[in-house]
Amino acid sequence: MARTKEFNEDAVLLKSIQLFWEQGYEKTTMQDLVSHMEIHKGSLYDTFGDKHSLYIRALKRYSDMFEQSIKRRMADTCSAKEAIRLLFEIAIHQREDIPQGCFIVNTAVELSRHDAEARECVRQDWARLEGIIRDLIVDGKNAGEFVETLDVDHLACFLNNALIGLRVMVKTINDREKLNHIVEMNMSLLK
Structure with missing residues (x-):
């Protein structure tokens, strides 16, 4: 008879997101994951497979959570322009309890050149975001x-690219005034 899990699968998956987001894929060891997720190594393998499978699952979960979060927050906006501004503001106003920048952007930088599955997850996430902007x-x-x-497709592509660039910049720039100026410059294209 199969044993029942002694942990909440989604809760430990969220812990893996936090660790991968902070450390990246390459630096994170299986022992790091076992310690941080507070589960046994066997349970990790049985539930999530190997480190790469866990990473891809964490990446997809993060992407879904981010999309749900922005859609919830945009539901309170009064206009399309306000909703687009919100996307930029979300990128620069990070909470202190999460790593700087974006887990998807980190993955693009770290893995996309040599990991086709990670690259496809990033591509899908960015395509969804571009669709929201469009x-x-x-x-x-x-x-x-x-x-x-306005050329809808070209502008959506441009603003998505600007948003991705901004998500990279917040990892190294603490100058909120500079970041806000970047947001304003991008918003000025929407006339």
Whole structure:
């Protein structure tokens, strides 16, 4: 008869996200994971597979949580422009209890050149975010917030790229005034 798990699978997965986000994939050992997740090594392997499988699962969970979080926060906005600004503000106003920057961006930098599965997770995440931005631009155009001549696809791609760049910058720049100026420059494209 199979043993029942003595831990909440999602709770320990969230712990793995925190550790991978702080340390990266390469630096994180299985012993680090066992200690941080507070589960036995056998349970880790039985539930999540090897380190790489756990990492990919953590990356997908993070991506889903981030998308749900931004959609919840955007639901309280009054306009498409305000929602787009919120995306930029989320990137620069990090909580102190989470690592700086973005787990997806960290993965792109660390693994995407030699890990096809990680690269595909990053690509999917960025495509989803670009789609959210694109939909907001369309909504803004339909509501008369933005001029009709805006090229929706090109602008969504540009703003997504700017947002990804901003997520990299927050890892090393603490100058909020500079970061806010970057946000304002990007928002100025939305007329």
